[in-house]
Amino acid sequence: MKILVAVKRAIDYNVKARPKADGSAVDLANVKMSMNPFDEIAVEEAIRIQEAGNASETIAVSIGPKQCQETLRTAMAMGVDRGILVETDEEIQPLAAAKVLKAVIEKEQPELVLLGKQAIDDDSNQTGQMLAALLGWPQGTFACGVALADGGLEVRREIDGGIQTVKLKLPAVVTSDLRLNEPRYVKLPNIMKAKKKPLDTLTVDELGVDVTPRLTLLKAAEPPARQGGIKVPDVATLVDKLRNEAKVI
Amino acid sequence: MTALVVAEHDNAALNPATLNAIAAAQAIGGDVDVLVAGSGSQPVADAAAQVAGVRKVLHADAAHYGHALAENLAPLVVSLAEPYEHILAAATTTGKNVMPRVAALLDCAQISDIIGVESSDTFIRPIYAGNVIATVKSADAKKVITVRTTAFDPVAASGGSGAVEAAASADDAGLSEFVGEELTKSDRPELTAADIIVSGGRGVGSSENFAVIEALADKLGAAVGASRAAVDAGYVPNDYQVGQTGKVVAPNLYVAVGISGAIQHLAGMKDSKVIVAINKDEEAPIFGVADYGLVGDLFKEVPAMVEALDK
Ligand SMILES: Cc1cc2nc3c(=O)[nH]c(=O)nc-3n(C[C@H](O)[C@H](O)[C@H](O)COP(=O)(O)OP(=O)(O)OC[C@H]3O[C@@H](n4cnc5c(N)ncnc54)[C@H](O)[C@@H]3O)c2cc1C
Numbered sequence: 304m305k306i307l308v309a310v311k312r313a314i315d316y317n318v319k320a321r322p323k324a325d326g327s328a329v330d331l332a333n334v335k336m337s338m339n340p341f342d343e344i345a346v347e348e349a350i351r352i353q354e355a356g357n358a359s360e361t362i363a364v365s366i367g368p369k370q371c372q373e374t375l376r377t378a379m380a381m382g383v384d385r386g387i388l389v390e391t392d393e394e395i396q397p398l399a400a401a402k403v404l405k406a407v408i409e410k411e412q413p414e415l416v417l418l419g420k421q422a423i424d425d426d427s428n429q430t431g432q433m434l435a436a437l438l439g440w441p442q443g444t445f446a447c448g449v450a451l452a453d454g455g456l457e458v459r460r461e462i463d464g465g466i467q468t469v470k471l472k473l474p475a476v477v478t479s480d481l482r483l484n485e486p487r488y489v490k491l492p493n494i495m496k497a498k499k500k501p502l503d504t505l506t507v508d509e510l511g512v513d514v515t516p517r518l519t520l521l522k523a524a525e526p527p528a529r530q531g532g533i534k535v536p537d538v539a540t541l542v543d544k545l546r547n548e549a550k551v552i
Numbered sequence: 553m554t555a556l557v558v559a560e561h562d563n564a565a566l567n568p569a570t571l572n573a574i575a576a577a578q579a580i581g582g583d584v585d586v587l588v589a590g591s592g593s594q595p596v597a598d599a600a601a602q603v604a605g606v607r608k609v610l611h612a613d614a615a616h617y618g619h620a621l622a623e624n625l626a627p628l629v630v631s632l633a634e635p636y637e638h639i640l641a642a643a644t645t646t647g648k649n650v651m652p653r654v655a656a657l658l659d660c661a662q663i664s665d666i667i668g669v670e671s672s673d674t675f676i677r678p679i680y681a682g683n684v685i686a687t688v689k690s691a692d693a694k695k696v697i698t699v700r701t702t703a704f705d706p707v708a709a710s711g712g713s714g715a716v717e718a719a720a721s722a723d724d725a726g727l728s729e730f731v732g733e734e735l736t737k738s739d740r741p742e743l744t745a746a747d748i749i750v751s752g753g754r755g756v757g758s759s760e761n762f763a764v765i766e767a768l769a770d771k772l773g774a775a776v777g778a779s780r781a782a783v784d785a786g787y788v789p790n791d792y793q794v795g796q797t798g799k800v801v802a803p804n805l806y807v808a809v810g811i812s813g814a815i816q817h818l819a820g821m822k823d824s825k826v827i828v829a830i831n832k833d834e835e836a837p838i839f840g841v842a843d844y845g846l847v848g849d850l851f852k853e854v855p856a857m858v859e860a861l862d863k
Contacts, residue, residue, distance in 0.1 A: 314680065316816070319681075319683050319815055320679075320680035320681075320683045320684055321683065321684070322684050329679070329680060329684050341797075396661060397652070397661070397662070398655070398656060398659075398660070398661050398662075401656060420797075421797060423680070423681065423796065423797075423816075424679065424680055425679050425680075426664065426665065426678065426679050426680070426681070426796065427662070427664045428648050428652070428664060428665075429652035429655070429662050429664060430652075431652075432622065432648075432649065432650075432651075432652035432653045432656070433652045433653070433655065433656035433662075434656075435622075435623075435653065436626060436652070436653040436654075436656035436657050437656050439727075440727065441623050441725075441727035441728040442622055442623070442649070442653065442728075444622075444648070444649045445645060445648075445649070447790065457731065460645075461645070461790045461791070462645040462646070462733075462791070463644050463645045463646070463744075463791055463799070464733070464735040464736060464791055465733065465734050465735040465736045465789060465790070465791050466733070466734045466790065467619075467730070467732075467733050468730075468731040468732045468733070469621070469728050469729065469730055469731055470728065470729040470731050471727065471728050471729075472726075472727050472728070480790075480797075481780060481783075481784065481797065482783070482784065482790060517660065517661035517690060517691050517692050518661050518663065518688045518689065518690055518691070519688065519689045519691065520686055520687070520688055521674065521687040521688065521689055522686070522687040523679075523684050523685070523686055523687075524684070524685045524686075524687070525683075525684070525685070526678070526682055526683065526684075526685050526822075529822060529827075529841050529843075530843075532827070532839075532841075532842045532843035532844055532845060533843070533844060533845070534834075534839070534844075534845045534846070534847060535844050535845065535846050537846075538846065538853055538856040538857045538860050539860055541828065541844055541846055541857065541860075542857060542860040542861060542863075544844055545805070545826070545828070545844070549805070549825075549826045549843065549844075551748070551804045551805040551825065551826045552748070552772060552805065552861070
């Protein structure tokens with residue numbers, strides 16, 4: 304089985320994003336970027352399936368500017384066999400990302416595609432589901448467990464009430480939730496090795512995909528700030544404030 | 553202009569989150585229809601018809617709709633989509649699973665997790681863990697939307713008199729199968745619907761120690777929540793997680809105990825009316841959003857609070 308995993312270059316999870324002063328966009332100047340944390344989990348899962356002897360090849364795909372090469376190198380340093388960058392400076396919204404990935408998948412013919420459940424920049428939580436729709440494949444979203452089971456895939460999913468298990472036919476799309484695994488740390492020798500792994504570059508035009516954004520950002524604003532609160536000296540004061548000032552208990 | 557709201561339910565009762573999604577549909581304006589797709593789901597269709605302001609209920613009942621599998625539900629929604637300009641669902645795990653599949657099949661963008669409606673094509677939604685509030689305009693003929701339930705007051709569950717119409721079922725896509733469910737059982741209020749929430753973090757230290765949090769929750773009639781760290785460590789089940797990538801809550805009172813206040817956690821609770829933080833580190837970022845902060849050891853302060861509430 305060949306596995307393809309999609310990785311997005313996104314704001315680092317330790318950075319607090321801010322809108323630009325003129326409200327036209329999010330201010331990403333000089334902001335630290337990393338692989339979207341959920342995609343790291345997806346990469347880890349692909350590698351684990353391969354290490355268990357159930358995958359012949361693992362391929363990472365990223366869509367975006369030249370710097371996404373770094374994201375792909377990270378995936379390869381973790382253990383993925385090769386990388387594909389679909390290079391573009393256009394804004395790629397989830398539907399466009401799904402269409403680009405579909406075009407790559409038609410070339411590569413993987414049987415399993417792994418993605419993060421959501422990117423921590425636009426928080427859309429759409430691309431995996433859209434990709435599955437466009438391919439006509441089943442989807443195992445918010446996965447916390449993936450197991451190959453008699454020719455199909457059994458996926459445990461984190462849902463609002465607990466855990467749901469579904470069985471999917473292959474090929475399938477799976478999106479990772481936080482508890483799927485704990486991604487490995489990249490070791491220095493593997494970073495060196497990753498530099499020698501193949502990294503192909505494609506363009507959106509070559510793939511023949513229309514990536515025109517469907518949503519226009521009219522305004523990026525700060526959220527309303529909370530009024531500063533107070534420190535209370537003890538529990539008695541706290542309970543009194545909650546009863547008589549805030550009147551919430 | 554007409555909107556279709558995809559109802560969420562367990563074939564017996566309508567999930568209250570649907571009432572918030574209907575409220576968002578009404579905020580857009582125009583008529584609102586509701587789709588109930590399920591198996592043995594007549595009681596849900598009847599309940600949806602009672603909801604204030606619902607024009608009619610489309611009811612599709614077949615075995616393969618029993619568990620809201622996206623592979624089956626999405627084509628059904630698409631087959632019914634023609635007359636609708638807006639198609640909405642609550643941004644629950646079900647809505648998040650199904651709606652992007654609907655959007656892609658319609659070749660539309662999805663507008664995720666809206667918290668406000670500016671006009672019929674322009675919506676407000678949080679991005680970057682709620683640190684930026686985006687106003688976005690859709691260029692698509694149909695708008696597929698998920699709704700952040702805390703941002704829209706629910707419509708009344710009764711008072712309506714919508715008609716129930718049978719909708720033709722689509723075939724079983726045969727791609728996926730429901731195997732089973734392990735649902736967290738609790739007598740406490742549901743997290744996203746609770747008036748008061750007491751949440752514990754890594755500071756609680758173990759699953760046994762969570763009894764301290766539960767005792768306070770029970771005293772207050774509250775739901776119990778948690779940070780990601782507490783869930784990852786196995787102190788509590790996954791569905792307790794509050795935050796950017798867990799549940800978003802906005803109760804009247806949120807008590808954060810042994811939680812540092814990472815941006816990902818704040819994203820899920822900072823719209824609560826009143827926030828209390830109990831933490832032994834006076835520098836913890838959670839105090840930056842707390843209305844009332846108590847610096848101290850949770851194992852002393854929380855039992856003391858339970859006692860003080862008795863007085
Ligand atoms: C992709 C991604 C998504 C994430 N999504 C979420 C999410 O949805 N929700 C979420 O919560 N987090 C999320 N996180 C994790 C987040 O970044 C933090 O790691 C997490 O919220 C920390 O949890 P915590 O506050 O319980 O633990 P810590 O940060 O370790 O804080 C523990 C706190 O307990 C206090 N404490 C310890 N002992 C005591 C005591 N005896 N008495 C009183 N106080 C005590 C400490 O002072 C400290 O402030 C996400 C992270 C990533 C990368």
